[in-house]
Amino acid sequence: MAEKIAFFEIEGWEEKIIRENFPKENVFISKDKVTKLCLPQTKDFEVLSVFVDSRIDRTVLDCFPNLKCLATRSTGYDHIDMDSAKKRGLKVLYVPGYGNNTVAEFTFGLILNLTRKIYQSIDQIKETGSFSLQGLRGVDIKDKTIGLIGTGRIGKEVAKIAKSFGMNVVAYDPYPDKKFAKEVGLEYLDLDKVLSWSDIVSLHCPYTKETHHLINKGNIRQFKKGAYLINTSRGSIVETEALVKALEEGILAGVGLDVLEEEGETKDELQILSLGHPKEEELKTMLRNHILMKMPNVLVTPHNAFNSQEALERILMTTLENIKSFLSRKPINIVP
Numbered sequence: 001m002a003e004k005i006a007f008f009e010i011e012g013w014e015e016k017i018i019r020e021n022f023p024k025e026n027v028f029i030s031k032d033k034v035t036k037l038c039l040p041q042t043k044d045f046e047v048l049s050v051f052v053d054s055r056i057d058r059t060v061l062d063c064f065p066n067l068k069c070l071a072t073r074s075t076g077y078d079h080i081d082m083d084s085a086k087k088r089g090l091k092v093l094y095v096p097g098y099g100n101n102t103v104a105e106f107t108f109g110l111i112l113n114l115t116r117k118i119y120q121s122i123d124q125i126k127e128t129g130s131f132s133l134q135g136l137r138g139v140d141i142k143d144k145t146i147g148l149i150g151t152g153r154i155g156k157e158v159a160k161i162a163k164s165f166g167m168n169v170v171a172y173d174p175y176p177d178k179k180f181a182k183e184v185g186l187e188y189l190d191l192d193k194v195l196s197w198s199d200i201v202s203l204h205c206p207y208t209k210e211t212h213h214l215i216n217k218g219n220i221r222q223f224k225k226g227a228y229l230i231n232t233s234r235g236s237i238v239e240t241e242a243l244v245k246a247l248e249e250g251i252l253a254g255v256g257l258d259v260l261e262e263e264g265e266t267k268d269e270l271q272i273l274s275l276g277h278p279k280e281e282e283l284k285t286m287l288r289n290h291i292l293m294k295m296p297n298v299l300v301t302p303h304n305a306f307n308s309q310e311a312l313e314r315i316l317m318t319t320l321e322n323i324k325s326f327l328s329r330k331p332i333n334i335v336p
């Protein structure tokens with residue numbers, strides 16, 4: 001009997017490619033995500049492939065008794081309860097490095113939109129037809145300092161682009177790449193120094209227990225007054241309460257967020273509320289997200305940094321290879 005493979009959060013163009021790659025397997029394809037509130041009727045799959053809007057916690061894993069392999073079509077895997085997956089002996093495969101340039105280019109999109117008020121300028125003309133420059137003066141980024149938190153695949157691309165803009169680059173990473181630092185002219189510093197020296201801080205570390213609220217009420221005051229913060233990494237790396245405070249107090253001049261804390265919940269809030277008794281802290285964060293979204297110096301994008309056609313094609317092809325490698329008992333791209 002052929003293995004049962006399920007793909008969730010799939011777009012139309014991907015289906016044909018998936019079916020061509022698995023002509024003999026029993027393939028289930030759905031555009032829906034998988035969460036405890038959104039489970040498929042059939043649950044006897046051996047391989048499950050999801051994207052970042054799915055929430056694979058223990059309750060969800062328990063619903064798939066035959067599951068042997070989870071293939072996430074993403075670099076981040078914080079939407080999967082890795083401890084439970086490990087206990088179940090599941091192989092969890094991911095897609096490292098599909099969009100280093102893709103996310104780095106988007107990061108600079110956010111930086112330039114904030115520093116040169118590009119979104120605000122366009123919005124003013126569209127909404128009012130006014131060509132007034134009132135309130136639209138920005139700042140150069142040449143000769144300014146960008147501080148990178150995490151210098152892995154994406155952080156390195158950001159460093160290279162920053163250099164081509166004539167910026168100084170400093171970084172914090174518990175596993176510094178000294179060779180790369182020498183090549184591009186990047187200086188590694190302690191986290192506190194990166195925060196206090198940088199005109200722009202950009203987050204490129206994974207979300208883990210260690211990076212939960214890495215930027216928090218305790219260290220938000222370390223930021224240079226008038227600095228910008230960019231987060232294309234994961235929402236919960238920043239404590240939302242600290243962010244709101246820093247913006248209200250003028251510590252930060254602006255913030256670009258492709259990711260929000262409690263992102264899934266903020267998107268699904270109606271469903272969450274209809275279930276009753278949501279956790280108080282989650283509700284507070286959802287509320288703060290709404291406050292952030294309304295602030296003129298905050299740009300929120302809907303977890304869109306990965307979303308280029310080229311990146312999506314790379315994600316799909318790597319995932320298909322990952323699943324084939326699992327089926328042939330030589331799994332590749334296992335989550336470290």
Ligand code: NAI
Pocket residue numbers: 075076077096097099103149150151152153154155172173174175204205206207210211232233234258259303304305306307
């Ligand atoms: P990577 O694994 O290549 O690099 C991560 C770097 O962070 C490593 O150098 C690691 O040493 C460092 N790091 C680990 N703990 C740290 C800490 N406590 N403080 C500072 N640095 C720390 O990952 P990659 O490919 O560069 O991706 C980074 C993150 O970007 C992913 O984990 C994911 O959450 C996010 N991402 C977001 C996307 C989006 O669409 N917004 C798309 C792709 C990735």
